[in-house]
Amino acid sequence: MKNRSLIITLSLAAVTSAAAIGVFVDPASAKPGAGKAGSPKAFDAEITHHSQTMLDEGRKIFRYDTFGSEAFWGDALGLHKAVAGEKNGGIGAGVSPKTALAVGLKVDADALPAALVKQIKAGKVNLDDPATTVALLKLNAVVGVTAFTTPEGGVKSMGIQCALCHSTVDDSFAPGIGKRLDGWANRDLNVGAIVSLAPNLKPFTDLLGVDVDTVKKVLASWGPGRFDATLDKDGKAFRPDGKQAGVLIPPAFGLAGVNLHTWTGWGSVPYWNAYVAATEMHGHGSFYDARLNSKTQFAVSAKSGSHDTRMTVGDRVTDKLAALHYYQLSIPAPKPAAGSFNQAAADRGKVLFMGKAGCARCHVPPLYTEPGNNIHAPAEVGVDSFQADRSPTKSYRTAPLAGLWSHAKAGFYHDGRFATLADVIEHYNKFLKLNLSAEEKNDLAEHLKSL
Numbered sequence: 001m002k003n004r005s006l007i008i009t010l011s012l013a014a015v016t017s018a019a020a021i022g023v024f025v026d027p028a029s030a031k032p033g034a035g036k037a038g039s040p041k042a043f044d045a046e047i048t049h050h051s052q053t054m055l056d057e058g059r060k061i062f063r064y065d066t067f068g069s070e071a072f073w074g075d076a077l078g079l080h081k082a083v084a085g086e087k088n089g090g091i092g093a094g095v096s097p098k099t100a101l102a103v104g105l106k107v108d109a110d111a112l113p114a115a116l117v118k119q120i121k122a123g124k125v126n127l128d129d130p131a132t133t134v135a136l137l138k139l140n141a142v143v144g145v146t147a148f149t150t151p152e153g154g155v156k157s158m159g160i161q162c163a164l165c166h167s168t169v170d171d172s173f174a175p176g177i178g179k180r181l182d183g184w185a186n187r188d189l190n191v192g193a194i195v196s197l198a199p200n201l202k203p204f205t206d207l208l209g210v211d212v213d214t215v216k217k218v219l220a221s222w223g224p225g226r227f228d229a230t231l232d233k234d235g236k237a238f239r240p241d242g243k244q245a246g247v248l249i250p251p252a253f254g255l256a257g258v259n260l261h262t263w264t265g266w267g268s269v270p271y272w273n274a275y276v277a278a279t280e281m282h283g284h285g286s287f288y289d290a291r292l293n294s295k296t297q298f299a300v301s302a303k304s305g306s307h308d309t310r311m312t313v314g315d316r317v318t319d320k321l322a323a324l325h326y327y328q329l330s331i332p333a334p335k336p337a338a339g340s341f342n343q344a345a346a347d348r349g350k351v352l353f354m355g356k357a358g359c360a361r362c363h364v365p366p367l368y369t370e371p372g373n374n375i376h377a378p379a380e381v382g383v384d385s386f387q388a389d390r391s392p393t394k395s396y397r398t399a400p401l402a403g404l405w406s407h408a409k410a411g412f413y414h415d416g417r418f419a420t421l422a423d424v425i426e427h428y429n430k431f432l433k434l435n436l437s438a439e440e441k442n443d444l445a446e447h448l449k450s451l
Contacts, residue, residue, distance in 0.1 A: 051326075058327025061320045062182060063167070066146050066159030067283025068316045074157030077198035080147060083137075085130040089154045091199055094130025100142070101176040104188035104224055108180055109173040111141035117173075143167050143180065160281055162273075162324070165189060165227065166252040183253030183331035187225030187409040192246075195219055207304060208235055222246040225410040229280050230390045233292055233301040239386050247387060247414045254333030254402040257367050258374070263399070263414035264391035265375040270325045277317045279306045285317020286310050291392040333403030333451075340405065341449040349447025352440055357425075358432065359444075368401035368451065382431035387414050405449050421445040 074080045078091075085094015101107070109117075116139075119125045126132055134155055137147035144164025148157040168186045169178035176188075196219045204215045208231075218237040221244035222228065228246040231237060238245050247263050255261065261272045267289075278285035292298045292307035301307045311317075353359045364370055375395035378385040388396050396414065404421075412418040418427060425444055429436045436444070 054323045054326040055330055057323035058325070058330070059182070061324045062162045062327050063143075063180070064140070064146065064161060064163075065316075065320060066161055067277045067281060067285055067320070068159070068314070069277075069281045069283045070146070070148055070157040070159030071284070072203070072282030073160055073198075074148065076200065076203055077195075078200050079195070079198045080155050080158035082197040082199055083130070083158070084134050084155050088131050088134050095133055095197070096130050097127040097132050097136065100133055103190040103193050104186055105145070105176070105194075106143040106167070106169045106186065106188075107136060107173075107177040108141050108143050108169065109178050110180070111139050113139070120174075143169065144186075162252075162276075165191070165249045181334075183251055183328070184334070185225070185249045185251045185407045187249060187407060189249065190222070190224045191227045192219035192222040207232060207300065208237075225249055226416075229276065231300075232279065232304075232306065233298045234390055235300045236390060245386075245390075248407075248410055248416050250399075251333075251403065251407050252328050253331040254400050255331070256329040257371070258369055258400055259372060260374055260393075260397050262391075263397060264388055265393045265395060265397035266391055269328055270321045273321055273324055273328075274317060277320075278309050278311075283317050284311055284314050286315055287317075289392075297390075297392075333400070334406050335403075336405045336450060342446045343450070345443045345446035346450040347447075348440075349443035349445070349450075352436070352444050353447050356440070357428070357434055357436065357444055362398045363401050366402070369398040374398045382427065383413070383417070401448065401451050404451055421448050 081090035082092055083095045083100075084090030085092055088094060097107075112120075116125070133142075134147070136142055137145065137155065137158075138149060138153075140146060144161045144167060146159045146161065147155045148159070150156045163180070163182065165186055166184070167180055167182045168184045168188070169176065170181055172178035196216045201212050201215050205212055208215065214237075218228075218231070221238065223244070223246075225248055226244065226246035227249055228237075228244075231245070236245055250263065255269055259268070261267065261269045266272065266275070271289075274285065274287045275289070277283045278287040287306075287309045289307055292301045295302045298307070353363075354365075362370055362374075362376070375393055375397050377395055378388045381396055383396070385394070388394050408421070410416045412421065412424050418424045422441065422445055425436070425441050428434065429441065
């Protein structure tokens with residue numbers, strides 16, 4: 001009996017050990033060569049493989065996927081015709097590379113063939129000729145824009161990508177031409193000026209119930225680096241004071257760990273990706289938000305039905321949201337260059353940031369926004385409620401501050417109302433009665449530049 005008990009005890013121990021290392025888990029759950037079937041090592045390898053796949057797919061989607069938006073920007077608006085010009089099968093004078101760069105379009109230097117690079121450097125490429133723009137489009141070198149060509153080599157349509165607004169270049173080749181900087185807000189991009197070139201603005205006039213001149217007036221009001229993603233929902237083209245109603249294009253980096261996205265915290269990153277892809281880029285996708293069916297707050301979307309955009313067949317957005325989200329969360333906020341700020345002053349400013357100035361109460365390091373529900377009523381931040389009232393939240397999001405230095409062009413806050421960091425600091429100094437000295441304000445600004 002003693003021997004039998006010993007054998008049973010040893011057998012139970014063996015079974016327990018085998019279960020602990022996962023021997024009895026279904027072998028089909030593990031990848032070949034990743035370790036013993038079903039072992040933690042095997043699943044770790046699967047996680048790593050999945051992570052890299054999502055990153056690669058997300059980058060490709062962010063940079064190159066039009067989501068079928070060419071049906072709107074090209075087929076409906078005919079924007080490609082205005083870009084190509086009459087001499088290249090389009091209409092009008094066309095858009096030269098110089099003009100394209102002037103309205104903030106960027107060129108990916110890595111997409112340029114070596115021979116073309118040499119020709120550009122030698123001054124042998126005519127940058128005043130729209131035909132050159134067409135050639136760049138065919139090379140897929142214009143960041144955020146894809147041209148669709150005919151068998152004969154002409155351009156038959158044009159679509160846009162996430163990268164159009166949320167990428168720029170490092171200007172390493174020339175101003176506006178260089179290596180991609182994904183996630184950086186393109187504060188040079190004049191969306192309104194580009195859209196107004198379209199020969200057919202009827203989709204906008206029909207939606208908003210206004211004439212073409214009014215549409216062009218609204219588009220011209222935005223200026224570089226601004227876009228109004230709410231106009232087609234509430235129809236509010238201007239503020240009560242007559243100023244433009246667009247907001248600054250926000251960066252798409254440093255979003256890992258951040259809850260609500262956009263200036264007014266409408267939703268998460270994948271929420272906004274679906275919103276933009278399906279209702280702003282006009283891609284073939286699904287989007288739903290019952291909040292936008294309010295006839296009082298969102299009269300246009302309640303009438304058009306864009307709050308409930310369902311596409312059961314031909315959806316080119318929904319299956320991209322996961323990888324796109326993953327890639328965006330992988331983009332870190334850029335670090336400032338050495339010497340771009342006074343380190344000693346920044347160190348003193350950090351103490352103020354964490355203490356007397358009270359910045360860290362909302363801009364909690366290292367996220368520099370609040371963990372959790374990171375929004376505030378307009379009265380809490382001392383600004384008017386116009387843009388907040390256009391949002392379902394009626395609030396403003398606590399903007400993440402990491403990489404703040406890289407998107408300072410066009411000002412700060414949702415609408416650029418504060419031209420400099422000094423203006424932002426002075427606003428809070430007065431609003432919160434901080435009693436900061438001139439030196440303390442300067443130190444705080446240097447710290448913000450260092451983030």
